[in-house]
Amino acid sequence: MSGATRSLPVLLLQNTVSVFLAVIAVRANPAMGLELYLDLLSQPCRAVFIFAKKNGIPFQLRTVHILKGQNCSKEFLQINSLQKVPVLKDGDFILTESSAILIYLSCKYQVADHWYPSDLQTRSQIQEYLGWHADNIRSIFGVTLWIRVLAPLIGIQVPEEKVNRNRTYMDHALQQLESKFLGDKPFLVGQQVSLADLMLLEELIQPVAVGYDVFVGRPRLAAWRGRIEAFLDTELWQEAHGPIFNILEQMAKKTLPVPPPETQKNMLFRISKIP
Amino acid sequence: MGLELYLDLLSQPCRAVYIFAKKNGIPFQLRTVELLKGQHLSDAFVQVNPLKKVPALKDGDFILTESVAILLYLTHKYKVPEHWYPQDLQTRARVDEYLAWQHTTLRRNCLRALWHKVMLPNFLGEQVSPKTLEDTVAELDVTLQLLEDKFLQNKDFIVGPHISLADLVAITELMHPMGAGCQVFQSRPKLAAWRQRIEAAVGKDLFQEAHEVILKVKNTPPADPTIKQKLMPGVLAMIQ
Numbered sequence: 001m002s003g004a005t006r007s008l009p010v011l012l013l014q015n016t017v018s019v020f021l022a023v024i025a026v027r028a029n030p031a032m033g034l035e036l037y038l039d040l041l042s043q044p045c046r047a048v049f050i051f052a053k054k055n056g057i058p059f060q061l062r063t064v065h066i067l068k069g070q071n072c073s074k075e076f077l078q079i080n081s082l083q084k085v086p087v088l089k090d091g092d093f094i095l096t097e098s099s100a101i102l103i104y105l106s107c108k109y110q111v112a113d114h115w116y117p118s119d120l121q122t123r124s125q126i127q128e129y130l131g132w133h134a135d136n137i138r139s140i141f142g143v144t145l146w147i148r149v150l151a152p153l154i155g156i157q158v159p160e161e162k163v164n165r166n167r168t169y170m171d172h173a174l175q176q177l178e179s180k181f182l183g184d185k186p187f188l189v190g191q192q193v194s195l196a197d198l199m200l201l202e203e204l205i206q207p208v209a210v211g212y213d214v215f216v217g218r219p220r221l222a223a224w225r226g227r228i229e230a231f232l233d234t235e236l237w238q239e240a241h242g243p244i245f246n247i248l249e250q251m252a253k254k255t256l257p258v259p260p261p262e263t264q265k266n267m268l269f270r271i272s273k274i275p
Numbered sequence: 276m277g278l279e280l281y282l283d284l285l286s287q288p289c290r291a292v293y294i295f296a297k298k299n300g301i302p303f304q305l306r307t308v309e310l311l312k313g314q315h316l317s318d319a320f321v322q323v324n325p326l327k328k329v330p331a332l333k334d335g336d337f338i339l340t341e342s343v344a345i346l347l348y349l350t351h352k353y354k355v356p357e358h359w360y361p362q363d364l365q366t367r368a369r370v371d372e373y374l375a376w377q378h379t380t381l382r383r384n385c386l387r388a389l390w391h392k393v394m395l396p397n398f399l400g401e402q403v404s405p406k407t408l409e410d411t412v413a414e415l416d417v418t419l420q421l422l423e424d425k426f427l428q429n430k431d432f433i434v435g436p437h438i439s440l441a442d443l444v445a446i447t448e449l450m451h452p453m454g455a456g457c458q459v460f461q462s463r464p465k466l467a468a469w470r471q472r473i474e475a476a477v478g479k480d481l482f483q484e485a486h487e488v489i490l491k492v493k494n495t496p497p498a499d500p501t502i503k504q505k506l507m508p509g510v511l512a513m514i515q
Contacts, residue, residue, distance in 0.1 A: 081425065093365050100371035107364055124339055124348040131341030132326075134378035180325060275515055 034059040036101075037079055037087040039066045040243045043142060043202040044098030045086045050240050051102055051198055054232060055111045062089075067153075069260040083266070099130050102195045114192035125189045129181055129196040136173045137203050140166065141214075143274055144207035149251050151271050154264050162274050169275075170207070170214060178220060186227055193231050201228055209244040278303040280345075281323055281331040283310045284488040287385060288342030289330045290447040294485045295346055295440075298477050299355045311398065311495060313505045327509070343374050346440050358437035369434040373426055373441035377448065381422060384415040385451040389492070390514045392455040398495050399503055399510065415452060415459075423465050431472055438476040446473050447485075454489035 036052060036059045038045040052059055064070045064085050071083045080087045080096055088095040088104065095101055106116040117123050143166045147158045177200075181188050188196040204225070207214050215222040229237060250256045259267060280296060280303045282289040296303055308314045308329050315327045324331040324340050332339040332348065339345055350360045361367050391411045395401040422445065426433050433441040449466070452459050460467040474482045498506065 082421075093368075095365075095368050095372055097372045097375035099375045100368050103371050104364065104368040107367075120348065120351050121337055121339075123351075124344050127344035127347050128339055128341040130375075131343050131378070134375070139379060176326065 035062050035089040036060070037062045037064050037076070037085055037089065039064050039071075039085050040240060041066065041145075041247065042085055043206055044199070046202040046205070046240050046244070047195075047198045048086045048088075048098055048101050048105075050202075050232060050236060051115070051195070052105060053236050053239075055105070055109060055115075057105055057109050057111075065257070067150075067259050067263065068257045069263040072260075072262045072266075099195070099199065102198070106195065114190075114194060116195055117190070122190055126194055126196045129188055130199065132176075132181070133196070133199060133203075136176065137200060140169050140173060141203040141206050144170075144210050144212050145247070146271060146274065148210035148212075149247055149256075150267060153251070153256055154259065154267055156268075156271055158271065158274060165275060167212075174214060174218065174221065178218065182220060182224060184220070187224065193228055197224075197228055201225060205241065205244065209241075210248060276304075276333075276335065279306050279333040280304070281306045281308050281320070281329055281333070283308050283315075283329050284485060285310055285492065286329055287382065287447045287451050287489075288444075290450070290485045290489070291440075291443045292330045292332075292342055292345050292349075294447070294477055294481060295355075295359075295443060296349060297481055297485075299349070299353060299359075301349055301353050301355075311498070311502075311506075313502055316505060316509070342444070343440075346444070350440070359440055361434070361437075361439065366434050370439050370441045373433055374444060376426075377444060381418050381445065381448050384411070384418045385448040387411045387514050388415050388452040388457055389455045390510065392452075392457065393493055394455075394495075395510075397493070398498050399507065400497055412457065415457070419449075419459060419463065419466065423463065427465060427469055432469070438473060442469070442473050443477070446470060450486050450489055454486075454492045456493065 034057065036048060038049055038061060040046055040049060040063075049061075051057075064076060066085070070076060071080075071085060077083065079089060079094060082096065084096065086096070086098055086101055088101045090108075095104055103116060105111070116126060147163055147166065151158050185191075187193055188200065204214050204221075215225060247256075278301065280292060282293055282305060284290055284293060293305075295301075308320055310329065314320060315324075315329060321327060323333060323338060326340060328340060330340070330342050330345055332345045334348075334352075339348055347360065349355070360370055388411055391403045391408050395403050426441070426445075430436070432438050433445065446469075449459050449470070460470060
């Protein structure tokens with residue numbers, strides 16, 4: 001086109017066409033927008049899933065079946081070379097670690113304050129809990145799934161001594177949890193549900209799902225769980241916990257996938273780390 | 276009373292808190308809690324932190340434990356320079372990501388390296404099998420590689436061109452195996468250069484001051500039986 005001035009109707013038409021084409025481009029490219037790579041058998045994945053759904057955060061769910069070895073695929077290694085879930089992908093931005101993901105989502109989508117309160121002391125107490133959680137909850141409560149389902153799946157029986165030790169660790173952690181963190185409060189930090197409650201609850205669901213109910217004999221903890229369940233709607237609760245609550249039945253019916261060799265290798269390594 | 280920080284510079288997270296507070300000119304009363312003397316188990320300290328761990332922060336009636344929480348509290352309350360915990364959402368998320376990752380990886384392996392190589396045998400008189408030590412050093416090695424490949428990469432600091440909480444937490448961890456005599460920087464020029472940058476950013480004097488205790492830890496005389504008995508259960512739980 002020459003440098004001659006275009007008429008207004010032509011300019012409008014050109015702009016409309018550009019916008020139209022841009023919209024088509026966005027809709028046609030499914031990689032745009034938030035993606036969450038999750039396996040709902042995983043505790044931190046469930047926390048992220050529930051959080052995103054409860055807050056109406058639009059995302060594409062990319063299910064990564066660990067037992068089928070999908071976290072070892074070439075495609076997934078591009079997403080996370082550590083082969084772990086959950087992973088968040090927001091355009092080109094890739095983020096791992098569930099607590100980092102939850103905080104990122106909280107801030108980006110400006111969710112209700114109670115999830116990660118702006119009050120400095122309350123927010124610090126959530127971070128305090130998350131720090132303690134990393135050392136005392138994470139990798140302890142999940143062991144129950146390994147003992148009951150995942151190790152047997154590849155023909156391994158975790159020794160009785162380790163099973164008992166795991167129970168002792170769980171008891172000790174729950175004791176500290178109730179005395180230092182929960183006390184007589186309705187939630188871990190303050191009067192409403194926060195990221196901390198979600199992270200903890202999903203860890204505690206793991207033993208429950210395989211028949212070891214950590215809430216029995218712990219009325220304060222059971223009441224806390226009830227409050228969170230009441231806050232989340234039933235449909236969301238069922239959707240998030242479908243796979244994990246189903247796992248014993250799948251094991252009994254022998255419908256669990258046979259993990260591929262590389263996955264089995266990783267599983268053996270993980271099992272060897274059980275204290 | 277003002278801000279009180281309950282610390283033992285023997286502990287990695289305590290060093291990070293100490294350096295951060297000093298570097299940012301945050302006024303505080305240092306309350307030293309000597310771990311090797313079992314002072315964290317005392318009635319007085321249990322009043323501060325019933326979990327019997329350092330670091331702990333006391334700000335008036337507000338008590339806070341867990342080093343990451345303490346660092347973030349200080350960051351916001353004292354309005355430190357932005358690079359420590361950047362405003363940009365994605366850069367900040369990278370700091371959060373590192374701080375989350377390091378608990379069960381670098382932190383744990385650096386702690387085990389010190390206790391398996393030096394503290395259990397020398398201080399507590401407990402034999403550690405060569406296989407255990409070998410495994411611990413190997414795991415540390417794997418973690419150091421991850422630090423380089425996944426977190427630091429070719430950047431000056433973990434989340435970009437400026438030092439952040441992530442670097443401070445990481446470097447104070449690496450000085451733990453250094454204190455045990457593991458030369459973690461020797462065959463790792465990238466990490467060595469990154470360490471130099473951190474020392475320059477926080478100030479060499481402050482860095483050295485904070486690490487005096489850990490770098491002399493090999494000279495710690497053996498614990499007497501009473502102390503050993505007191506400390507053993509906690510130590511075993513800690514290095515699990």
